[in-house]
Amino acid sequence: xxxxxxxIILADDMGYGxxxxxxxxxxxTPNIDGLASAGMRFTDFHSNGAVCxxxxxxxxxxxxxxxxxxxxxxxxxxxxxxxxxxxxxTFAKGLKEAGYQTALFGKWHLGYDRQFNPVRxxxxxxxxxxxxxxxxxxxxxxxxxxxxxxxxxxxxxxxYTTDLVTRYGVRFIEGHREDPFCLYLAHECPxxxxxxxxxxxxxxxxxxxxxxxPREDRAAAYKEMIEALDQGVGEVMRxxxxxxxxxxxxxxxxxxxxxxxxGSAGGLRGRKGSVWEGGHRVPAIACWxxxxxxxxxxxxxxxxxxxxxxxxxxxxxxxxxxxxxxxVSLAPLLTGAGSMTERDLFWRxxxxxAVRRGDWKLVVxxxxxxxxxxxxxxxxxxxxxxxxxxAGSEPTIxxxxxxxxxxxxxxxxxxxxxxx
Numbered sequence: 001x002x003x004x005x006x007x008i009i010l011a012d013d014m015g016y017g018x019x020x021x022x023x024x025x026x027x028x029t030p031n032i033d034g035l036a037s038a039g040m041r042f043t044d045f046h047s048n049g050a051v052c053x054x055x056x057x058x059x060x061x062x063x064x065x066x067x068x069x070x071x072x073x074x075x076x077x078x079x080x081x082x083x084x085x086x087x088x089x090t091f092a093k094g095l096k097e098a099g100y101q102t103a104l105f106g107k108w109h110l111g112y113d114r115q116f117n118p119v120r121x122x123x124x125x126x127x128x129x130x131x132x133x134x135x136x137x138x139x140x141x142x143x144x145x146x147x148x149x150x151x152x153x154x155x156x157x158x159x160y161t162t163d164l165v166t167r168y169g170v171r172f173i174e175g176h177r178e179d180p181f182c183l184y185l186a187h188e189c190p191x192x193x194x195x196x197x198x199x200x201x202x203x204x205x206x207x208x209x210x211x212x213x214p215r216e217d218r219a220a221a222y223k224e225m226i227e228a229l230d231q232g233v234g235e236v237m238r239x240x241x242x243x244x245x246x247x248x249x250x251x252x253x254x255x256x257x258x259x260x261x262x263g264s265a266g267g268l269r270g271r272k273g274s275v276w277e278g279g280h281r282v283p284a285i286a287c288w289x290x291x292x293x294x295x296x297x298x299x300x301x302x303x304x305x306x307x308x309x310x311x312x313x314x315x316x317x318x319x320x321x322x323x324x325x326x327x328v329s330l331a332p333l334l335t336g337a338g339s340m341t342e343r344d345l346f347w348r349x350x351x352x353x354a355v356r357r358g359d360w361k362l363v364v365x366x367x368x369x370x371x372x373x374x375x376x377x378x379x380x381x382x383x384x385x386x387x388x389x390x391a392g393s394e395p396t397i398x399x400x401x402x403x404x405x406x407x408x409x410x411x412x413x414x415x416x417x418x419x420x
Contacts, residue, residue, distance in 0.1 A: 019033065048064065060091060062308025107186040258271050305326055
């Protein structure tokens with residue numbers, strides 16, 4: 001029996017409250033909302049990082065990003081010669097063992113140099129950009145460098161980034177009707193620059209300013225950007241329908257972090273870059289007709305790194321013994337074939353860090369600088385907005401979670417070089 005196709009659609013800096021199916025009434029997202037109507041909506045899904053590169057490293061490797069040294073943003077200004085090591089075992093490498101064709105269209109952000117290109121990490125095909133963001137029209141990065149690639153070669157191309165990612169995704173689907181495939185659509189949207197489909201280019205080589213774009217009506221631009229992404233999701237789903245692949249394809253949509261700029265965290269505390277819920281609790285939807293029940297919802301906590309072991313299980317592969325994956329397969333949750341066990345979850349971003357155990361979340365944030373910290377405890381079941389610190393009234397839980405966080409830091413950081 002042919003294993004299922006897998007389509008991962010990753011938004012960039014999309015907040016928990018940015019979609020219609022998560023309560024947004026200002027931005028129209030009928031196609032993404034349609035995924036939720038036809039599938040499972042997660043209310044407690046989290047990006048591994050609160051910024052771009054770390055989440056992508058965790059997604060690719062199925063492990064906490066600290067293990068491969070990608071804990072911070074791989075910046076255009078300071079990190080053009082570093083990237084994720086080729087020795088890392090990615091989901092693209094793993095799925096190739098099961099005969100999958102693999103492609104990444106869109107944003108990479110795990111290394112600028114050709115040696116770190118996606119085709120060196122197991123992808124059969126790559127079209128897109130390697131930096132954190134580009135002008136949506138000219139594809140010039142934040143340092144003023146041209147950044148649009150065909151595999152490991154620069155290949156300038158006209159077109160709005162969101163539309164190009166969609167176009168190549170549709171083409172890949174239509175060209176692989178007979179082969180199992182894994183398609184990773186890593187959209188730039190709605191990351192800045194805030195630039196709608198009809199806006200002209202503003203960055204030119206050597207001239208990246210203004211970094212966030214010239215539009216002053218950023219909320220309007222943000223709406224245009226997400227609605228263009230939603231149209232692209234609709235085109236991808238129609239391509240699956242035309243190719244007769246919809247019922248044998250798992251489509252999983254989520255965001256790499258909480259919102260920046262005009263985005264909405266849906267009432268959660270914090271935003272992109274923060275270990276508060278608003279920095280990493282993100283919209284996530286799984287759609288697989290006949291296998292994932294329609295209009296279902298789960299509040300089981302899950303993370304982006306869980307997608308790697310999920311994909312391996314669906315492809316009929318056992319997780320590797322080395323390296324040990326931190327993620328766990330969500331297949332039982334998606335299909336209703338079994339239950340999921342609870343586990344501790346961890347975040348570390350900049351000077352902030354957090355641990356989650358059941359409904360309890362401990363947050364350690366800088367108070368006056370790196371040498372001092374503020375430790376707070378929340379019960380997310382009754383306080384998802386993290387408004388009421390109860391560390392003082394729950395000293396035993398606070399101490400237990402503090403020890404768990406300390407042990408995790410020692411485990412994931414042993415021998416690992418952090419980006420600076």
